[in-house]
Amino acid sequence: MGSLLKTIESPADLRRLSVSQLEQLAQEIREYIVETTARTGGHVGASLGAVELVLAMHYVYDTPRDKVVFDIGHQAYAHKLITGRQETFASIRQLRGLSGFLKRHESEYDVWEAGHAATSLSGALGLAVARDLKGAQYEVAALIGDGALTAGMAWEAMNQLGHLKTRLVVVVNDNSMSIAPNVGAFSQYLTNLRTAPSYVRLKQDIEAVLESVPVFGGSLRRAGERIKDVLHHAVLPGNVFEELGFKYFGPVNGHDVGSLIVVLRNAREFDGPVVIHAITQKGRGYRPAEERPVQFHGPGPFDVSSGQMIKKTEPPTYSQVFSETLVQLAREREEIVAITAAMPDGTKLDYFQKHFPDRYFDVGIAEQHAATFAAGLALAGLRPVFAVYSTFLQRAYDQVVHDVSHQNLPVLFAIDRAGLVGGDGATHQGVYDIAFLRTVPRIEIAMGKDEGELRSLIKAALDRPNPVAIRYPRGPGRGIPYEDEIPEIPWGRGEWLHHGRDATLVALGPMVYIALETRERLARQGYDVGVVNARFVKPLDHELLRQVASETQAIITLEEHAIHGGFGSAVAEWMALENVRIPLRLEGLPDVFIDHGPPDYYLAMYELDPEGLTRKVSAWLQDLRTPTVHD
Ligand SMILES: Cc1ncc(C[n+]2csc(CCOP(=O)(O)OP(=O)(O)O)c2C)c(N)n1
Structure with a gap:
């Protein structure tokens, strides 16, 4: 760690530094971020790009009294390092370590928690309006990326902010990148603004x-403010921010900490909403991240000197298998089109884009729009596939209900990262989608036990006349070989893998493999336990379940999803409605937000691994065998 950085325990220490010392500090922070994330992985590019912005904001604002709100929070590593978290920084995104985003319990400087894009302006406006109503004295500033400005929510806040004329500073961190290069008309507009003086x-x-006119300097300086305004309008006619009621300062070099301090101080004096348009470079200061910003958005561990990723050899990921399958199907079916909401790399739809550029759409960070756009495409006879992480589909709930399902349009939701996600933690866990989709009429929901079944389900789903959601997890598949020919899966049918007298584990998705191992362990203890690969959450395979219930003495459902409202709940409802009277046990994730850390760790912690399940199930079966004693 650099010598200056070591002396910074809080932003108060920062405020004693000169501009050149701040520049040195920025350099030290960059080195420390690169050195640490090379071991841990993390949001390298965005954090390197925002170092001077973070320093200048903490320099000008009296944090934590003044509130600095970060959008998403993935760019805030410098913020962590100057707010008392240098010693713990190496634990970032690791189990029980620092979060990769902001956490209110981590620091009083973390005023706002997020993980999803474009919430900062609404949150900041709430803080500012509350300040005014309560007569409190603090400033509010938000830092938001150009990518996040493609999200409707940001504009909902801008709309209200421009109307209320609340005192609030919005710093736009414009690096022309979302995760991938930013897209859309607004992004282009920002590019145009960037070229202004x-x-x-x-x-x-x-x-x-004005200063060079000695006698009249003072009054001329005041006149100069007006001249500056006039000039400003002259070079930027009809600036959209100004039209919406904001004062616009920009463009400003977001890596020139001295200039940033000047602009922020000016903005802070203004009694109304201000936009500061700062131009930055993603990955700034670390050549490999500057050259490969997409790869360095959220890399795993890497080698600092070469910038090469340290990768284990693993089977293809579910996302890869999904995208390759879609390309294969799209060759035969021209009506298949693919949509991503700013995640071409993560969803692997970049592969689809290479093959079918005209049938591929990146809509920006606009999940709501993506779902309704897909509805329109489907209405006109196309077969839209919206590949979206489970966590981000939460944004589009009403669109799934109101636009897609209500109109019964055959949109395929390819739900990536379904289940626990690891380092991103609580805001990103994909463990609610079954619960929020299951109640919606018409939409069907399935999850294969491995990548082979994912292929079959994608193919079958594209023949359904209604909306379908196919879930699959983050990370590598099981490495099972598959042929070009995609095997048929009968729609709505589960797979009875093993019969069992004492109980049957009815598992969803890759949990089937955990059920199989649990069965073997239980067999060693003398229990005869069967296994069903459920495949379908909706429609449930009632026929299969009825047969299972008639042959086995108890049912245990198993899923990597919130237990409340999940797959097991669907089985419980069916059993209650059908009066199927055998003991039922639901195994899944508890009603808590699960933090960052390896999924396997959490599965073990909640006894959802073979060992834990064997323990729980054998105790339960033992209990069931023990006759109840009545008084
Ligand atoms: C609702 C939502 N969709 C998708 C994402 C995934 N995501 C994380 S960062 C990011 C790009 C953000 O770009 P920008 O706001 O410009 O910030 P930068 O990374 O460039 O600093 C995306 C799409 C998200 N966090 N939230």
Whole structure:
């Protein structure tokens, strides 16, 4: 760790530094971020790009009294390092370590928690309006990326902010990148603004001229403010931010900490909403991240000197298998089109884009729009596939209900990262989608036990006349070989893998393999336990379940999803409605937000691994055998 950085225990220490010392500090912070994330992985590019912005904001604002709200929070590593978390920084995203995002319990400087994009402006506006209503004295500033400005929510907040004229500073961190290059008309608009003369240069030039007139300097300086405004409008006619009621300062070099301090101080004096448009570079200061910003958005461990990823050889990921399958099917079926909400790399739809550029759409961070856009495409006879992480589909709930399912449009939701996700933690766990989709009429929900079944389900889903959600987990598949020919799966049918007298484990998705191992362990203890690969959450395979219930003495459902409202709940409802009277046990994730850390760790912690399940199930079966004693 650099010598200056070591002396910074809080932002108060920062405020004693000169601009050149701040520049040195920025350098030390970058080195420390790279050195640490090379071991842990993390959001490298965004955090390197925002170092000067973070320093300048903490320098100008009296944090934590003033509130700095980070959008998403993935760019805030410098913020962590100057707010008392240097010693723990190496634990970032690791089990029981620092979160990769902001956490209110981690620090009083973390005023707002997020993980999903474009919540900062609404949250900041809430803080500012509450301040005004309560007569409190603090400033509020939000830091939001150009990618997040493709999200409707950001504009819902801008709309209200421009109307209320609340005192609040919005710093737009414009690096022209979302995870992938940013897309859309607004992104293009920002690019146009970027080429305008720099705000700071303009201001300094005018001030220099006015200062050189000795006698009238004072009053001319005031006049200069007006001239600056006029000039500003002259170079940027109809700036959209100004039209919406904001004062616009920009563009400003987001890596020039001295200029940033000047602009932020000016903005802080303004009694109303301000936008500061800062131009930054993702990955700034670390060559491999500057050159490969997509790869360095959220890499795993890497080698610092070469910038090469340290990768284990693993089977293809579920996302890869999904995308390759879709490309295979799309060759034969021209009506298949693919949509991503700013995740071409994560969903692997970049592969689809290479093959069918005209049938591929990146809509920006706009999951709501993506779902309804898909509805429109489907209405006109196309077969849209919206590949979206489970956690981000939460954004589009009403669109799934109101636009897709209500109109019974055959949209395929390819739900990636279904289950526990690891380092991203609580805001990103994909463990609620079954619960929120299951209640919606018409939509069907399935999850294969491995990548082979994922292929079959994708193919079958594209023949359904209604909306379908196919879930699959994050990370590598099981490495099972598969042929070009995609095997048929009978729609709505589960797979009875083993019969069992004492109980039957009815498992969903890859949990089937955990059920199989648990069965073997239980057999060693003398229990005869069967296994069903459920495959379908909706429609449930009632026929199969009825047969199972007639042959076995108890049912145990198993899923990597919230137990409340999940697959097991669907089985419980069916049993209650059908009066199927055998003991039922639901195994899944508890009603808590699960933090970052390896999924396997949490499965073991909640006794959802073969060992834990064997323990729980054998005790339960033992209990069931023990006759109840009545008084
Ligand atoms: C609702 C939602 N969808 C998708 C994501 C995934 N995601 C994380 S960071 C990111 C890009 C954000 O770009 P920008 O706001 O410009 O910030 P930068 O990373 O460039 O600093 C995306 C799409 C998310 N966090 N939230």
